[in-house]
Amino acid sequence: MKLYELVDPVNLACARVAPVGDLGYERCTSCSYYLGYPRPAKRVVEWLEGSDVICSFVWPSRLVGEVLVTEEVRKCLQDCKVEFLPVEFYQDPRLKKPKRMTKRTKRRVWLPYEGPPLYVLWVTTWVHADLERSTLRLVSECPVCGHKVYDVEGVEERKHRWDPSIKDLVELHEPREEGKGIYIHQEDLQGAEIFWVHEQPGRICCTEGVKSLLEGQGFSNVEFLEVGAHIPHFNTVQGGILWYPSGREPSRRSCSRRTPDGRHDIPYGAVGPFGHYSRHLRRDGAGGAD
Numbered sequence: 645m646k647l648y649e650l651v652d653p654v655n656l657a658c659a660r661v662a663p664v665g666d667l668g669y670e671r672c673t674s675c676s677y678y679l680g681y682p683r684p685a686k687r688v689v690e691w692l693e694g695s696d697v698i699c700s701f702v703w704p705s706r707l708v709g710e711v712l713v714t715e716e717v718r719k720c721l722q723d724c725k726v727e728f729l730p731v732e733f734y735q736d737p738r739l740k741k742p743k744r745m746t747k748r749t750k751r752r753v754w755l756p757y758e759g760p761p762l763y764v765l766w767v768t769t770w771v772h773a774d775l776e777r778s779t780l781r782l783v784s785e786c787p788v789c790g791h792k793v794y795d796v797e798g799v800e801e802r803k804h805r806w807d808p809s810i811k812d813l814v815e816l817h818e819p820r821e822e823g824k825g826i827y828i829h830q831e832d833l834q835g836a837e838i839f840w841v842h843e844q845p846g847r848i849c850c851t852e853g854v855k856s857l858l859e860g861q862g863f864s865n866v867e868f869l870e871v872g873a874h875i876p877h878f879n880t881v882q883g884g885i886l887w888y889p890s891g892r893e894p895s896r897r898s899c900s901r902r903t904p905d906g907r908h909d910i911p912y913g914a915v916g917p918f919g920h921y922s923r924h925l926r927r928d929g930a931g932g933a934d
Contacts, residue, residue, distance in 0.1 A: 645851060645852050645873060646852045646870055646872070646873050647828065647850070647851065647871050647874065648849065648850050648868040648869060649799075649847045649848060649850075649869045650849075650868060651802070651867050651868070651869055652701075652865075652867075653802075653865060654804050655864075656694065656695065656813070658697055658699040658702070658864070659691060659692070659752070660692045660694065660703055660704065661690060661691055661702055661703075661705075662690055662704060662706060663688065663707055664688040664690050664734045665688055667684075667707070668682045669681060669682075672789040672791065675786035675788065677789060678708060678845070679789060681708060683729070685729075685730075686730040686732050687710070687712075687729055687730075687731050687732070688732045688733075689704060689731060689732075689733060690733065690735060691733070691752050691754075692705075692752065693750045693752045694750075694751060694752070695752070696752055696753050698753065698759045700713065700714050700717050701863065701864070702762060708845065708846050709767060709840055709846050709848050710764055710765065712763065712765070713762065714760045714761070714762060714763075715763075716863070717858070717863055720857060720858065720861055721765070721858075724836070724854065725769060725834075725836040725838070726767055726768060726836075726838050727766040727768055728764065729763060729766050730763065731763060735755040739754075741754040765838075765848075767839060767848060768836075769833065769836035770839065771828050771829075771833060771839055772828070772841070772842050772843065773872075774828060774875055777875060778796070778826050778827045778843075778872065779796060779798050779825060780795070780796050780826070780844075781795045781796075782794055783795050792843070794844065796826060796844060796871070797825075798820060798823075799820055799824070799825045799826070799869065799870070799871040799872065800817075800818065800820040800871065801817070801869065802815055802816070802817050802818075802867065802869060803816045804816070819870070820869075820870040820871070820872075825870070825871050826841055826843075826849075826871050827872050827874075828874060828875065829875050830875060833851075838854060849871065850868075851874075
């Protein structure tokens with residue numbers, strides 16, 4: 645099964661926010677790496693100039709691995725082992741909503757807020773990449789906190805540059821290279837479908853099932869980049885198909901579904917998260933990981 649990163653598509657038509665006040669991040673005095681990301685009781689943000697269109701995903705500046713989502717997205721992901729934190733809005737008291745909007749009026753979302761409810765999508769699961777399988781290159785290691793900085797090779801990338809001739813952003817796309825990227829062990833997720841990777845902090849990663857679900861619902865202002873794959877875990881061989889235990893009793897609203905016949909064990913090569921089918925694995929374990 646493939647792994648993806650949720651990313652900001654840099655859609656200038658969508659409104660954006662910036663955090664207000666102390667973020668609570670703990671920073672190393674030597675390398676400035678954020679040592680911890682304490683869970684806030686709420687996130688206070690202010691709307692930035694540029695747009696008054698509130699999309700399904702609202703991307704903030706200066707926040708690591710966080711994104712605001714609408715009620716519809718929250719309902720869609722509420723059983724995926726993530727949390728949703730309340731959002732409070734702030735506006736500079738000197739800013740006043742114009743009584744009449746003109747072409748010269750700079751677009752922004754004004755307070756009092758009249759848009760849809762928004763929540764911070766807060767990731768609760770951290771996993772380590774398999775350093776032998778992944779194409780991660782150690783760049784540096786802090787002598788004080790011990791944090792290691794890795795570059796990753798071969799992942800899908802979308803970059804944007806400003807083209808002055810057309811006065812717009814131009815996208816540059818590089819697909820993932822086969823067999824490269826971030827590899828994690830299936831069992832480390834413990835049933836989670838959205839997660840962070842220690843060696844690549846700041847990336848909101850998800851399973852192929854979450855990608856399919858969000859795309860199927862048509863949510864706006866989010867894109868998915870292919871960054872790697874699961875390394876499946878197996879314990880027995882039955883009839884030539886490798887099986888792994890689900891680890892928990894599947895529920896009707898769970899991100900991972902049971903098999904059509906109601907078994908608690910899910911055949912990796914038969915059905916995956918959200919009922920998506922993947923390739924069968926040979927007895928030697930080859931195939932299917934990507």
